[in-house]
Structures are given as structure tokens and as C-alpha cells.
Amino acid sequence: MTKQWAGIAAFAALAASVPFFLGDNPYIADILITMLMMASLASAWNIVGGYAGQFSFGHAAYFGTGAYTTSILLTTSGIALPLCIGAGILAASLIALLTGAIVFRLRGHYFALASIAVAEIVRLTAHNLEITGGAQGLLITDITFGNLDLNSKEPFYFAMLFLLVTTLAISLLVRHSRAGYFLLAIREDQDAAASLGINLYLWKNMALIVSAALATVAGSIYAIYIRFIDTSAVLSLRLSIEIILTTIIGGVGTLWGPVLGAALLVSLAEALRTNLAGELLVNSGIITEASPIESFLKNNLAHAHVLVYGIITVLCILNLPKGILGLFRRKQRT
Amino acid sequence: MMAPLLEITSLSKHFGGNAAVSDVSFSVEEQRIVGLIGPNGSGKTTLFNCITGYYPASSGRVWFSGRDVTGMKPDRVCRLGMVRTWQRVKPLAGLSILENVMTGAFCRTRSATEARMIAHEQLRVIGMENVTQKTAGDLPIGLKKKLELARALATGPKLLLLDEVCGGLNNTETQELLEIIRGIREKGTAVVFIEHDMKAVTRLCDRIVVLKSGKKLAEGLPSEITSNPAVIAAYLGTGYSHA
Numbered sequence A: 001m002t003k004q005w006a007g008i009a010a011f012a013a014l015a016a017s018v019p020f021f022l023g024d025n026p027y028i029a030d031i032l033i034t035m036l037m038m039a040s041l042a043s044a045w046n047i048v049g050g051y052a053g054q055f056s057f058g059h060a061a062y063f064g065t066g067a068y069t070t071s072i073l074l075t076t077s078g079i080a081l082p083l084c085i086g087a088g089i090l091a092a093s094l095i096a097l098l099t100g101a102i103v104f105r106l107r108g109h110y111f112a113l114a115s116i117a118v119a120e121i122v123r124l125t126a127h128n129l130e131i132t133g134g135a136q137g138l139l140i141t142d143i144t145f146g147n148l149d150l151n152s153k154e155p156f157y158f159a160m161l162f163l164l165v166t167t168l169a170i171s172l173l174v175r176h177s178r179a180g181y182f183l184l185a186i187r188e189d190q191d192a193a194a195s196l197g198i199n200l201y202l203w204k205n206m207a208l209i210v211s212a213a214l215a216t217v218a219g220s221i222y223a224i225y226i227r228f229i230d231t232s233a234v235l236s237l238r239l240s241i242e243i244i245l246t247t248i249i250g251g252v253g254t255l256w257g258p259v260l261g262a263a264l265l266v267s268l269a270e271a272l273r274t275n276l277a278g279e280l281l282v283n284s285g286i287i288t289e290a291s292p293i294e295s296f297l298k299n300n301l302a303h304a305h306v307l308v309y310g311i312i313t314v315l316c317i318l319n320l321p322k323g324i325l326g327l328f329r330r331k332q333r334t
Numbered sequence B: 001m002m003a004p005l006l007e008i009t010s011l012s013k014h015f016g017g018n019a020a021v022s023d024v025s026f027s028v029e030e031q032r033i034v035g036l037i038g039p040n041g042s043g044k045t046t047l048f049n050c051i052t053g054y055y056p057a058s059s060g061r062v063w064f065s066g067r068d069v070t071g072m073k074p075d076r077v078c079r080l081g082m083v084r085t086w087q088r089v090k091p092l093a094g095l096s097i098l099e100n101v102m103t104g105a106f107c108r109t110r111s112a113t114e115a116r117m118i119a120h121e122q123l124r125v126i127g128m129e130n131v132t133q134k135t136a137g138d139l140p141i142g143l144k145k146k147l148e149l150a151r152a153l154a155t156g157p158k159l160l161l162l163d164e165v166c167g168g169l170n171n172t173e174t175q176e177l178l179e180i181i182r183g184i185r186e187k188g189t190a191v192v193f194i195e196h197d198m199k200a201v202t203r204l205c206d207r208i209v210v211l212k213s214g215k216k217l218a219e220g221l222p223s224e225i226t227s228n229p230a231v232i233a234a235y236l237g238t239g240y241s242h243a
């Protein structure tokens, strides 16, 4: 475990020094911020999905609730930024608690189904309310926090990094404490877990609330960073699925799997979006520009990243049940 | 006189029209080993499931340590000091042996360091201290059964319900395990012991309860049970060949 703490410290130090090497490159900074955000989300999801084995298909609901609550409070009230983020956490925890309190009384796949349903309810509500800007979305303007320059990317890079490191630290603490053993026991065999004195209901709810609270903060930071949110950006089923796939591809139930998954998938999405494959093929002379293949790639691949994720996930599940991280530590256990 | 540690009164469990357990009563005193025997399908495992809260009983009551635990959830039952093992083993398959036993130990401590100490101690008692890092799911059935026992013991129970823990063990291993169970009793834990191997049951148990088709057929000292004509007719005839 000491090794893992050292790993987190090393990662934090390394990642914190990146902006100084990078200088002022908003394009790369944007990709890195997205990576850190997806890593935080996947890592947060991993606490309830990976450790406790309770697959949430609706984590976008927590992310989106964070984004909306924080944005609405920031634009309509004079409440300080940290309190707005805190309010987001509170709101999402409440949704998590309501979902868990009802569904975790049942065994089986009810939670997975209910998590989709709840996320859809949250999405539709946000889509139809006035205070959320409805279908038009919400513009967030004139925000200040201390003397930070919120028009630069740097504060957001560090905010997401701080969130990710916090999430990793909480994961590590949980994993090696009593709570972690209980969650893993629940994942492995619920009857056996109960026979050892573990209150399934209590611990599943705990895992969900911690996971949801962390996902909320990612949403809050994202909203202030992007300055514009709508339901398709922060409350979509697609986002929920991406969070799961990131974790599964990286390595579900492991500390670093979600981070690895985020690094890979965000890079991949960017490569697809910018039609990197087409460009490479053109540059290497295999196909010519404006050839049918090139235009096919250009027109289709850019929107295909979820499909590509899906294919990679299927391949991972079939060949690498422990994710890509599992490749490097076949013999070692987490 | 002190109340018994476990007291079951007129317990019944029906699955539709099938009376898996009907009107069974018996009790277990502190520090006793009670054998629970009966042919396949006679309701032994179902009885455990009702006692430990996995199935709601159709009627009857279960008292443990002076408390009515009828209908109580399994995890609460365990925290009160009654723990069971599984005939169809339920290892925490992806975890190591040590982690499995530590999970049980967390029933009595919050500290991981302490849980690890308890787990090592239990694994030593059970004779598995050399394989603590193996993945539980990869073990042969005999070791899985022993792991069940170690994990249950780690919770620090007053009463241990063992459902065919000797399954998959050879003769010497069974003897060793019986010694271990005697040791457990010496340290103050009572045991209810389901087993088909009649030799093991008669040698280990202070009392024996016999079930047949869900009903209690007989109860008494091992010598009384082995000479009871009804038991011989119903069970021992097939039981000996089974063992």
C-alpha cells in the first residue's frame, strides 16, 4: 500500500509540473483537462461499480446535477464558488441516496436499471425546467474566484488534477480499510458477505454516495470551465456509458485502471475527431486526399468514437477481463 | 438453569406444498457440539437457512443468546455471534485467502492491522498459514471448505453452524479437521455440525439430532442414536453406504 501512495504522490507531482513544460498550448491543455475529468469520473464510478460491483449506468446524473446546481447558484445568487460546488454535492448525494435507499433493498440488476431510469428523469427534468434553461442550456458568465484568471485553462487543469488525486486517495483509503473489504466481499458474493456480518444495504449506499459526490465535483468544475451546459453535454446516457467503458477498458476494480482508460480513450476520441487515421493514411501515401476512403473516414469516424469504444470494450471483456492494466500485472494482485 | 445458547421451537419452512422443515425443535447449550444428520433432502441446509435469516421461517421461532432472532437479517445474526458456513462453498473468489479471512475478522474490529492479525491466527489454527496469498477461487474444494471455516471463525462467533465442512477431504484430513473443531469448542464456541459421515458425527458430537423428510426423527446421545431402530431404518442403512 505504501507503494501505491508513492505512486499517487509521484503522479500528482508529475502531472502538476506538466503545465510548466507545456507553456501556453490551449489545445493540448483542453485535452489534458478532459483526460483528468474522465479519469476522475471513471475513478469515482469505480468505487461503486468496481469495488462494490454495483454497476451504475447513470453517473451522468451526478455529473450533470453538479454542473447545473453550481451553474444556477453562481449565475443567480451571490453565493461563493466553493459553497455552490458544495450545494451540488448535496443535491447529487440526495439523488444517490433516494435511488440507493429504494433499489438496494432488492438484489440483482435492479440498481443498474434504476440508475438509467433516475438519470433519464434528471435529464428530462433539466430539459423542461425554466431555471435550467431548458433545451437552450445555460450560459455561465462573469464568474470570479479570488484573483484566479478563470479565462485561462490553468486553474481548471489544477482543479481537475486535485479532484483526480483526491479521488485516487479516497479509493486507496477505502480499498485497504474495512469498508473496502466489505465492498469487495459484496461484489464477490452477497450471501457470503451477509453471512460475515456485512450490512449489504448500508455499504452499497455508502459506496454510491461517495462515488456520486466525487462525480458531482467533476461536473461543477466542468461547467465553470466550459461556461455553457445543456442536457446533451452533461446529462446524456452517452456520458454514463463512456464512464463505464473507460473503467472497464482500463481495468475495473483497480486503482490506476480508470486513469489509464481515460488517457487511452480521450486520446482515441481526439484522434477520431480530428480524423488522425485519414491524415496518416494520406501522409503516408496509402490513400490520396479526397479519395472515397478518405472522405468516408472523415465523414464517419469523427462520430464513431462511441462505436469504437464499444468494440474495444467487447474485445477487452473477451480477452482482458482485468482491463488493459491487467496486461501489465498478470501475476500481481491489486 | 441458564437458557440454552440456541433454541429452536416448532420451526417450519414450506416451499409451496413442499414442507422442507416441519415442526422442528431442539436446542444447543453453550460449548456443545450438536450433530445434525439426515438423508439427502431431509431439510438440514434449509434449517440453517432459516436459523441464520436467509429464508423467512413459515412458522416457529429461533432464540439465540436470549434474543428472539426469528426473521432477523443474516448480517445482524452474524454480528450477534452466530455464523454459518456453506455446503455449496461461497468463497470471495477474486480475493486471496488472507483477504477472505480478514473480511470475516472485520466483524469484530475496525482496524485492518488487527483484522490481519486475527486472520493469520485463524489460518494458523486451520493449518493454512502457508497459502495465505493464493486466490480463493483457484483452491481445490477441500481447501475451500477449510477456508469457509477459517473465515467464519474469524468473526469471533459464539455458535458455529457447519454445513458439511468435511466434504472433499480425505480420511486423514477429516481427522485433522475434527481435532480442529474440538479445539474450537475448547475455546468456548458451540457448534452445530451437519455431516453425512456417521463415524465423524458420532465421534465428535455431544448430542445428535436426526431429521427425516423435514421432521425431527430422533434426538439423543450418539450411542442412543446409533442404536435407535427408527434411525437405523431411515438413515443409517443408506447413510453408511453413503459415507
Ligand SMILES: Nc1ncnc2c1ncn2[C@@H]1O[C@H](COP(=O)(O)OP(=O)(O)OP(=O)(O)O)[C@@H](O)[C@H]1O
Pocket (backbone or CB within 6 Å): B015, B018, B020, B038, B039, B040, B041, B042, B043, B044, B045, B046, B047, B087
Ligand atoms: N430454495 C428452495 N426452493 C424450493 N425448495 C427448496 C429450496 N431449498 C431447499 N428446498 C427443498 O427442501 C428440501 C430440503 O432440502 P435441503 O437442502 O435443506 O436438504 P439437506 O438435508 O440439506 O440435503 P443434503 O444432505 O443433500 O444437503 C428438499 O426437498 C429441497 O428440494
Ligand SMILES: [Mg+2]
Pocket (backbone or CB within 6 Å): B044, B045, B046, B087, B163
Ligand atoms: Mg444440505
